[in-house]
Amino acid sequence: MELLGLLLLPCFLGLLTTVASERPHLLQRASFLHLDGGTEVPKVPRAVPIPGSQTWPSDESSDRCTARNAYTCGDGQRCCCMFGCSYDLEKDNCTACDAADPLVRQFHIPSSHLWKERAEGICSAEFAHRCGAACCCNANFRWNMETRHCEAAEDLAMVIETLPAPPVPPEDVVPGSQTWTAAGISCESRNAYSCSDGQHCCCRFGCVFNPEKDSCSACSADSPQVKSFHIPSSHLWAERIKEGTCEPEHSHACGKACCCHGKYRWDLEQRHCVAAASTVATAEGASVAEKKLVAPPKPDPVPGSQTWLTGGTCEAKNAYKCGDHCCCMFGCEFNAERDSCTSCSDNDPLVAKFHIPASHLWNARREKQLCDEPESHRCGQACCCNAGYLWNMESRRCIIYK
Numbered sequence: 001m002e003l004l005g006l007l008l009l010p011c012f013l014g015l016l017t018t019v020a021s022e023r024p025h026l027l028q029r030a031s032f033l034h035l036d037g038g039t040e041v042p043k044v045p046r047a048v049p050i051p052g053s054q055t056w057p058s059d060e061s062s063d064r065c066t067a068r069n070a071y072t073c074g075d076g077q078r079c080c081c082m083f084g085c086s087y088d089l090e091k092d093n094c095t096a097c098d099a100a101d102p103l104v105r106q107f108h109i110p111s112s113h114l115w116k117e118r119a120e121g122i123c124s125a126e127f128a129h130r131c132g133a134a135c136c137c138n139a140n141f142r143w144n145m146e147t148r149h150c151e152a153a154e155d156l157a158m159v160i161e162t163l164p165a166p167p168v169p170p171e172d173v174v175p176g177s178q179t180w181t182a183a184g185i186s187c188e189s190r191n192a193y194s195c196s197d198g199q200h201c202c203c204r205f206g207c208v209f210n211p212e213k214d215s216c217s218a219c220s221a222d223s224p225q226v227k228s229f230h231i232p233s234s235h236l237w238a239e240r241i242k243e244g245t246c247e248p249e250h251s252h253a254c255g256k257a258c259c260c261h262g263k264y265r266w267d268l269e270q271r272h273c274v275a276a277a278s279t280v281a282t283a284e285g286a287s288v289a290e291k292k293l294v295a296p297p298k299p300d301p302v303p304g305s306q307t308w309l310t311g312g313t314c315e316a317k318n319a320y321k322c323g324d325h326c327c328c329m330f331g332c333e334f335n336a337e338r339d340s341c342t343s344c345s346d347n348d349p350l351v352a353k354f355h356i357p358a359s360h361l362w363n364a365r366r367e368k369q370l371c372d373e374p375e376s377h378r379c380g381q382a383c384c385c386n387a388g389y390l391w392n393m394e395s396r397r398c399i400i401y402k
Protein backbone atom coordinates (compact mmCIF):
# COMPACT_ATOMS: atom_id res chain seq x y z
CA MET A 1 0.00 0.00 0.00
CA GLU A 2 2.82 2.36 0.92
CA LEU A 3 4.58 1.59 -2.35
CA LEU A 4 1.38 2.01 -4.31
CA GLY A 5 0.95 5.42 -2.74
CA LEU A 6 4.42 6.47 -3.79
CA LEU A 7 3.88 5.23 -7.30
CA LEU A 8 0.59 7.02 -7.61
CA LEU A 9 1.85 10.28 -6.20
CA PRO A 10 3.26 11.74 -9.43
CA CYS A 11 0.02 11.01 -11.28
CA PHE A 12 -1.98 12.63 -8.54
CA LEU A 13 0.32 15.61 -8.58
CA GLY A 14 -0.23 15.92 -12.31
CA LEU A 15 -3.95 15.73 -11.77
CA LEU A 16 -3.83 18.28 -9.00
CA THR A 17 -1.86 20.71 -11.11
CA THR A 18 -4.45 20.42 -13.85
CA VAL A 19 -7.31 20.96 -11.44
CA ALA A 20 -5.55 23.85 -9.76
CA SER A 21 -4.72 25.60 -13.00
CA GLU A 22 -8.16 25.19 -14.49
CA ARG A 23 -10.03 26.16 -11.35
CA PRO A 24 -7.45 27.99 -9.33
CA HIS A 25 -9.99 29.26 -6.81
CA LEU A 26 -11.29 25.85 -5.76
CA LEU A 27 -8.83 23.96 -3.66
CA GLN A 28 -10.66 21.88 -1.13
CA ARG A 29 -11.83 18.99 -3.26
CA ALA A 30 -8.45 18.56 -4.82
CA SER A 31 -6.88 18.18 -1.41
CA PHE A 32 -8.66 14.94 -0.59
CA LEU A 33 -7.20 11.90 -2.18
CA HIS A 34 -8.75 8.55 -1.60
CA LEU A 35 -6.62 5.53 -1.95
CA ASP A 36 -9.39 3.06 -1.43
CA GLY A 37 -7.58 -0.22 -1.71
CA GLY A 38 -10.27 -2.01 -3.74
CA THR A 39 -12.92 -3.53 -1.44
CA GLU A 40 -11.44 -2.11 1.76
CA VAL A 41 -13.43 0.35 3.81
CA PRO A 42 -12.82 3.84 2.36
CA LYS A 43 -10.27 5.80 4.30
CA VAL A 44 -11.51 8.69 6.35
CA PRO A 45 -10.49 12.10 4.98
CA ARG A 46 -7.66 13.76 6.80
CA ALA A 47 -8.41 17.19 8.26
CA VAL A 48 -7.04 19.92 6.02
CA PRO A 49 -7.46 23.19 7.91
CA ILE A 50 -8.01 26.16 5.61
CA PRO A 51 -4.77 28.15 5.60
CA GLY A 52 -5.29 31.45 7.37
CA SER A 53 -8.76 30.54 8.64
CA GLN A 54 -7.53 31.46 12.13
CA THR A 55 -7.95 35.06 10.95
CA TRP A 56 -11.66 34.70 10.19
CA PRO A 57 -13.57 37.13 12.40
CA SER A 58 -16.08 35.91 14.91
CA ASP A 59 -19.68 36.60 14.24
CA GLU A 60 -22.26 37.19 16.99
CA SER A 61 -24.98 35.19 15.29
CA SER A 62 -23.00 32.04 14.56
CA ASP A 63 -19.74 30.26 15.20
CA ARG A 64 -16.89 31.79 13.15
CA CYS A 65 -16.35 28.61 11.16
CA THR A 66 -20.07 27.92 10.70
CA ALA A 67 -20.52 31.40 9.19
CA ARG A 68 -18.52 30.09 6.25
CA ASN A 69 -19.90 26.56 5.92
CA ALA A 70 -17.04 25.14 7.93
CA TYR A 71 -16.40 23.56 11.29
CA THR A 72 -13.62 23.92 13.85
CA CYS A 73 -10.74 21.57 13.19
CA GLY A 74 -7.01 21.15 13.62
CA ASP A 75 -5.68 23.21 16.51
CA GLY A 76 -9.17 24.47 17.34
CA GLN A 77 -8.36 27.90 15.84
CA ARG A 78 -8.70 26.88 12.24
CA CYS A 79 -11.68 25.76 10.19
CA CYS A 80 -12.27 22.92 7.74
CA CYS A 81 -14.95 23.01 5.02
CA MET A 82 -18.02 20.92 5.77
CA PHE A 83 -18.03 17.78 3.66
CA GLY A 84 -19.50 18.52 0.25
CA CYS A 85 -18.39 22.17 0.22
CA SER A 86 -15.30 23.56 -1.50
CA TYR A 87 -13.01 26.30 -0.30
CA ASP A 88 -13.23 29.22 -2.70
CA LEU A 89 -10.04 31.27 -2.48
CA GLU A 90 -11.64 34.30 -4.09
CA LYS A 91 -14.52 34.37 -1.61
CA ASP A 92 -12.44 33.13 1.31
CA ASN A 93 -15.43 30.99 2.12
CA CYS A 94 -16.58 27.40 1.73
CA THR A 95 -19.14 27.41 -1.04
CA ALA A 96 -20.70 25.28 -3.75
CA CYS A 97 -22.02 22.90 -1.07
CA ASP A 98 -23.43 19.87 -2.78
CA ALA A 99 -25.48 17.16 -1.06
CA ALA A 100 -24.53 14.75 -3.85
CA ASP A 101 -20.81 15.21 -3.27
CA PRO A 102 -18.97 11.87 -2.99
CA LEU A 103 -17.69 12.79 0.47
CA VAL A 104 -21.23 13.29 1.74
CA ARG A 105 -22.46 10.11 0.10
CA GLN A 106 -19.59 8.07 1.46
CA PHE A 107 -19.21 9.50 4.92
CA HIS A 108 -22.55 10.80 6.15
CA ILE A 109 -23.72 9.14 9.33
CA PRO A 110 -26.27 6.49 8.30
CA SER A 111 -29.84 7.58 9.02
CA SER A 112 -28.70 10.94 10.42
CA HIS A 113 -30.93 12.70 7.91
CA LEU A 114 -33.79 11.36 10.03
CA TRP A 115 -32.51 12.85 13.26
CA LYS A 116 -34.96 15.29 14.75
CA GLU A 117 -32.29 17.92 15.46
CA ARG A 118 -31.03 17.66 11.88
CA ALA A 119 -34.41 18.92 10.67
CA GLU A 120 -33.58 22.06 12.70
CA GLY A 121 -30.19 22.30 11.03
CA ILE A 122 -28.19 21.01 13.98
CA CYS A 123 -25.66 18.18 14.26
CA SER A 124 -24.84 18.16 17.95
CA ALA A 125 -23.04 14.81 18.07
CA GLU A 126 -19.45 15.29 19.23
CA PHE A 127 -16.93 15.67 16.34
CA ALA A 128 -19.71 15.95 13.75
CA HIS A 129 -20.98 18.64 11.40
CA ARG A 130 -23.79 19.25 8.93
CA CYS A 131 -23.24 17.77 5.48
CA GLY A 132 -25.80 17.65 2.71
CA ALA A 133 -29.13 16.69 4.32
CA ALA A 134 -27.38 14.64 6.99
CA CYS A 135 -24.57 14.83 9.54
CA CYS A 136 -20.99 13.70 8.94
CA CYS A 137 -18.20 12.91 11.37
CA ASN A 138 -15.47 15.54 11.10
CA ALA A 139 -12.37 14.71 9.08
CA ASN A 140 -10.07 12.37 11.06
CA PHE A 141 -13.16 10.74 12.67
CA ARG A 142 -15.26 7.71 11.76
CA TRP A 143 -18.78 6.80 12.81
CA ASN A 144 -18.84 3.75 15.01
CA MET A 145 -22.10 1.95 14.38
CA GLU A 146 -21.85 0.08 17.66
CA THR A 147 -21.09 2.96 20.02
CA ARG A 148 -22.90 5.48 17.79
CA HIS A 149 -20.14 8.02 18.23
CA CYS A 150 -17.64 9.73 15.95
CA GLU A 151 -14.34 8.16 16.95
CA ALA A 152 -10.81 9.14 16.01
CA ALA A 153 -9.82 7.10 12.95
CA GLU A 154 -6.38 5.66 12.55
CA ASP A 155 -6.26 4.97 8.87
CA LEU A 156 -6.54 8.36 7.16
CA ALA A 157 -6.63 9.13 3.47
CA MET A 158 -3.51 10.60 1.99
CA VAL A 159 -3.39 14.31 1.42
CA ILE A 160 -0.94 16.43 -0.46
CA GLU A 161 -0.49 19.18 2.04
CA THR A 162 0.82 22.00 -0.06
CA LEU A 163 1.50 22.59 -3.68
CA PRO A 164 4.89 24.18 -4.20
CA ALA A 165 4.65 27.97 -4.20
CA PRO A 166 4.81 29.13 -7.85
CA PRO A 167 7.36 31.78 -8.78
CA VAL A 168 6.14 35.37 -8.60
CA PRO A 169 6.76 38.30 -10.96
CA PRO A 170 9.94 40.31 -10.49
CA GLU A 171 9.86 44.03 -9.75
CA ASP A 172 9.18 46.16 -12.81
CA VAL A 173 11.73 48.86 -11.95
CA VAL A 174 11.28 52.12 -13.86
CA PRO A 175 14.77 53.19 -14.95
CA GLY A 176 15.63 56.65 -13.71
CA SER A 177 12.59 56.82 -11.43
CA GLN A 178 14.84 57.81 -8.53
CA THR A 179 14.53 61.27 -10.14
CA TRP A 180 10.78 61.23 -9.46
CA THR A 181 11.19 61.12 -5.71
CA ALA A 182 14.00 63.67 -5.92
CA ALA A 183 11.53 65.99 -7.70
CA GLY A 184 8.88 65.40 -5.02
CA ILE A 185 6.76 63.14 -7.22
CA SER A 186 5.38 60.07 -5.47
CA CYS A 187 5.53 56.65 -7.07
CA GLU A 188 1.80 56.28 -6.42
CA SER A 189 0.93 59.35 -8.50
CA ARG A 190 2.45 57.51 -11.47
CA ASN A 191 0.75 54.15 -10.91
CA ALA A 192 3.79 52.75 -9.19
CA TYR A 193 5.01 51.77 -5.76
CA SER A 194 8.32 52.16 -4.00
CA CYS A 195 10.68 49.32 -5.02
CA SER A 196 12.61 47.28 -2.49
CA ASP A 197 15.80 49.30 -3.11
CA GLY A 198 14.03 52.28 -1.55
CA GLN A 199 15.16 54.50 -4.46
CA HIS A 200 13.24 53.55 -7.57
CA CYS A 201 9.56 53.23 -8.36
CA CYS A 202 8.16 49.96 -9.74
CA CYS A 203 5.09 49.79 -11.96
CA ARG A 204 1.99 48.35 -10.32
CA PHE A 205 0.96 44.95 -11.67
CA GLY A 206 -1.12 45.44 -14.81
CA CYS A 207 0.50 48.79 -15.70
CA VAL A 208 3.33 49.33 -18.18
CA PHE A 209 6.00 52.01 -18.13
CA ASN A 210 5.46 54.55 -20.87
CA PRO A 211 8.71 56.48 -21.46
CA GLU A 212 6.91 59.24 -23.38
CA LYS A 213 4.70 59.97 -20.39
CA ASP A 214 7.43 59.11 -17.91
CA SER A 215 4.76 57.24 -15.99
CA CYS A 216 3.34 53.74 -15.60
CA SER A 217 0.15 53.71 -17.62
CA ALA A 218 -2.31 51.63 -19.64
CA CYS A 219 -3.27 49.91 -16.38
CA SER A 220 -5.50 46.95 -17.01
CA ALA A 221 -7.50 44.87 -14.56
CA ASP A 222 -7.43 42.00 -17.07
CA SER A 223 -3.67 41.78 -17.33
CA PRO A 224 -2.35 38.24 -16.90
CA GLN A 225 -0.22 39.44 -14.00
CA VAL A 226 -3.20 40.79 -12.09
CA LYS A 227 -5.25 37.72 -12.90
CA SER A 228 -2.60 35.27 -11.79
CA PHE A 229 -1.01 37.10 -8.90
CA HIS A 230 -3.62 39.21 -7.12
CA ILE A 231 -4.21 38.36 -3.49
CA PRO A 232 -7.17 35.95 -3.41
CA SER A 233 -10.39 37.58 -2.18
CA SER A 234 -8.66 40.96 -1.71
CA HIS A 235 -11.29 42.60 -3.94
CA LEU A 236 -13.66 42.03 -1.01
CA TRP A 237 -11.52 43.88 1.53
CA ALA A 238 -13.31 46.86 3.02
CA GLU A 239 -10.39 49.29 2.68
CA ARG A 240 -9.82 48.26 -0.96
CA ILE A 241 -13.45 48.96 -1.78
CA LYS A 242 -13.93 52.11 0.30
CA GLU A 243 -10.55 53.86 0.06
CA GLY A 244 -8.89 52.09 -2.84
CA THR A 245 -5.98 51.20 -0.59
CA CYS A 246 -4.24 47.95 0.24
CA GLU A 247 -3.32 47.51 3.85
CA PRO A 248 -0.83 44.62 3.97
CA GLU A 249 2.80 45.62 3.97
CA HIS A 250 4.53 45.14 0.57
CA SER A 251 1.22 45.26 -1.34
CA HIS A 252 -0.38 47.65 -3.81
CA ALA A 253 -3.69 48.14 -5.60
CA CYS A 254 -3.92 46.19 -8.86
CA GLY A 255 -7.03 45.91 -10.98
CA LYS A 256 -9.92 45.69 -8.53
CA ALA A 257 -7.83 43.80 -6.00
CA CYS A 258 -4.50 44.03 -4.18
CA CYS A 259 -1.24 42.43 -5.29
CA CYS A 260 1.92 41.74 -3.35
CA HIS A 261 4.82 43.78 -4.75
CA GLY A 262 7.20 42.11 -7.20
CA LYS A 263 9.43 39.53 -5.52
CA TYR A 264 6.78 38.97 -2.82
CA ARG A 265 4.10 36.29 -2.61
CA TRP A 266 0.93 36.08 -0.58
CA ASP A 267 1.18 33.61 2.23
CA LEU A 268 -2.32 32.26 2.65
CA GLU A 269 -1.60 30.90 6.08
CA GLN A 270 -0.07 34.03 7.63
CA ARG A 271 -2.04 36.37 5.37
CA HIS A 272 1.02 38.53 4.71
CA CYS A 273 3.13 39.35 1.66
CA VAL A 274 6.39 37.48 2.22
CA ALA A 275 9.63 37.45 0.23
CA ALA A 276 9.32 34.78 -2.49
CA ALA A 277 11.96 32.19 -3.20
CA SER A 278 11.90 32.67 -6.96
CA THR A 279 10.60 35.01 -9.60
CA VAL A 280 9.46 34.45 -13.18
CA ALA A 281 10.77 36.27 -16.17
CA THR A 282 7.95 38.28 -17.71
CA ALA A 283 7.70 40.23 -20.91
CA GLU A 284 6.47 43.18 -18.87
CA GLY A 285 9.56 42.97 -16.71
CA ALA A 286 11.94 43.26 -19.64
CA SER A 287 11.52 46.99 -19.96
CA VAL A 288 13.16 49.86 -21.74
CA ALA A 289 16.47 49.49 -19.94
CA GLU A 290 17.19 46.13 -21.53
CA LYS A 291 16.44 47.21 -25.09
CA LYS A 292 19.41 46.97 -27.37
CA LEU A 293 21.17 50.26 -27.83
CA VAL A 294 20.96 51.82 -31.28
CA ALA A 295 24.02 53.72 -32.41
CA PRO A 296 23.35 57.48 -32.59
CA PRO A 297 24.26 59.52 -35.67
CA LYS A 298 27.88 60.69 -35.87
CA PRO A 299 28.53 64.45 -35.53
CA ASP A 300 28.36 66.16 -38.92
CA PRO A 301 29.78 69.68 -38.46
CA VAL A 302 28.62 72.25 -41.01
CA PRO A 303 31.67 73.24 -43.06
CA GLY A 304 32.79 76.74 -42.17
CA SER A 305 30.27 77.04 -39.33
CA GLN A 306 33.02 78.16 -36.98
CA THR A 307 32.31 81.57 -38.59
CA TRP A 308 28.72 81.42 -37.23
CA LEU A 309 30.19 81.59 -33.77
CA THR A 310 31.86 84.95 -34.27
CA GLY A 311 29.25 87.35 -32.97
CA GLY A 312 26.47 84.77 -33.05
CA THR A 313 25.32 81.37 -31.89
CA CYS A 314 24.71 78.03 -33.50
CA GLU A 315 21.10 78.18 -32.22
CA ALA A 316 20.35 81.22 -34.36
CA LYS A 317 20.86 78.95 -37.34
CA ASN A 318 18.92 75.93 -36.00
CA ALA A 319 22.14 74.29 -34.97
CA TYR A 320 23.99 73.40 -31.82
CA LYS A 321 27.65 73.63 -30.91
CA CYS A 322 29.69 70.55 -31.73
CA GLY A 323 33.37 70.99 -31.02
CA ASP A 324 34.40 74.34 -32.48
CA HIS A 325 31.77 74.08 -35.25
CA CYS A 326 28.00 73.92 -35.36
CA CYS A 327 25.93 70.82 -36.21
CA CYS A 328 22.35 71.01 -37.54
CA MET A 329 19.68 70.18 -34.97
CA PHE A 330 18.14 66.76 -35.64
CA GLY A 331 15.37 67.17 -38.18
CA CYS A 332 16.97 70.19 -39.93
CA GLU A 333 19.21 70.27 -43.03
CA PHE A 334 22.06 72.57 -44.01
CA ASN A 335 21.11 74.93 -46.78
CA ALA A 336 24.27 76.38 -48.39
CA GLU A 337 22.38 79.17 -50.20
CA ARG A 338 21.04 80.45 -46.89
CA ASP A 339 24.15 79.45 -44.92
CA SER A 340 21.84 78.07 -42.23
CA CYS A 341 20.14 74.87 -41.12
CA THR A 342 16.57 74.97 -42.47
CA SER A 343 13.45 72.94 -43.28
CA CYS A 344 13.30 71.66 -39.71
CA SER A 345 10.64 69.00 -39.37
CA ASP A 346 8.98 67.66 -36.22
CA ASN A 347 8.38 64.36 -37.95
CA ASP A 348 11.87 63.77 -39.20
CA PRO A 349 12.93 60.13 -38.69
CA LEU A 350 15.96 61.26 -36.66
CA VAL A 351 13.69 63.14 -34.27
CA ALA A 352 11.29 60.22 -34.03
CA LYS A 353 14.10 57.81 -33.28
CA PHE A 354 16.40 59.84 -31.08
CA HIS A 355 14.33 62.39 -29.16
CA ILE A 356 14.60 62.03 -25.40
CA PRO A 357 11.44 60.25 -24.17
CA ALA A 358 9.02 62.62 -22.44
CA SER A 359 11.31 65.62 -23.05
CA HIS A 360 8.42 67.41 -24.79
CA LEU A 361 6.92 67.63 -21.29
CA TRP A 362 9.92 69.27 -19.67
CA ASN A 363 9.14 72.71 -18.26
CA ALA A 364 12.19 74.39 -19.82
CA ARG A 365 11.32 72.89 -23.22
CA ARG A 366 7.69 73.93 -23.06
CA GLU A 367 8.07 77.34 -21.50
CA LYS A 368 11.42 78.60 -22.73
CA GLN A 369 12.09 76.52 -25.86
CA LEU A 370 15.16 75.38 -24.03
CA CYS A 371 16.91 72.02 -23.81
CA ASP A 372 19.09 72.54 -20.79
CA GLU A 373 20.35 68.98 -20.26
CA PRO A 374 24.10 68.89 -21.02
CA GLU A 375 24.87 67.64 -24.56
CA SER A 376 21.29 68.04 -25.78
CA HIS A 377 19.51 70.33 -28.23
CA ARG A 378 16.01 71.18 -29.41
CA CYS A 379 14.56 68.78 -31.99
CA GLY A 380 10.96 68.77 -33.17
CA GLN A 381 8.77 69.37 -30.12
CA ALA A 382 11.27 67.63 -27.86
CA CYS A 383 14.97 67.52 -27.02
CA CYS A 384 17.58 65.23 -28.54
CA CYS A 385 20.99 64.21 -27.30
CA ASN A 386 23.68 65.69 -29.55
CA ALA A 387 25.16 63.45 -32.27
CA GLY A 388 27.49 60.89 -30.75
CA TYR A 389 25.49 60.79 -27.50
CA LEU A 390 22.68 58.54 -26.31
CA TRP A 391 20.05 59.11 -23.65
CA ASN A 392 20.56 56.88 -20.67
CA MET A 393 17.20 56.18 -19.09
CA GLU A 394 18.60 55.26 -15.70
CA SER A 395 20.94 58.20 -15.15
CA ARG A 396 18.71 60.44 -17.28
CA ARG A 397 21.71 62.01 -18.96
CA CYS A 398 23.11 62.17 -22.49
CA ILE A 399 26.06 59.78 -22.38
CA ILE A 400 28.80 59.61 -25.00
CA TYR A 401 28.32 56.56 -27.24
CA LYS A 402 31.28 54.23 -27.56
Ligand SMILES: *[C@@H]1O[C@H](CO)[C@@H](O)[C@H](O)[C@H]1NC(C)=O
Residues within 6 Å of the ligand: 067, 068, 069, 093, 094, 095, 096
Ligand atom coordinates in the same frame (compact mmCIF):
# COMPACT_ATOMS: atom_id res chain seq x y z
C1 LIG B 1 -20.24 32.11 2.85
O1 LIG B 1 -21.04 31.59 1.81
C2 LIG B 1 -22.41 31.35 2.21
C3 LIG B 1 -23.10 30.75 0.99
O2 LIG B 1 -22.45 29.64 0.51
C4 LIG B 1 -23.08 32.62 2.66
O3 LIG B 1 -24.37 32.34 3.09
C5 LIG B 1 -22.28 33.23 3.78
O4 LIG B 1 -22.83 34.48 4.13
C6 LIG B 1 -20.83 33.41 3.37
N1 LIG B 1 -20.09 33.88 4.53
C7 LIG B 1 -19.26 34.90 4.49
C8 LIG B 1 -18.64 35.28 5.78
O5 LIG B 1 -19.01 35.50 3.46
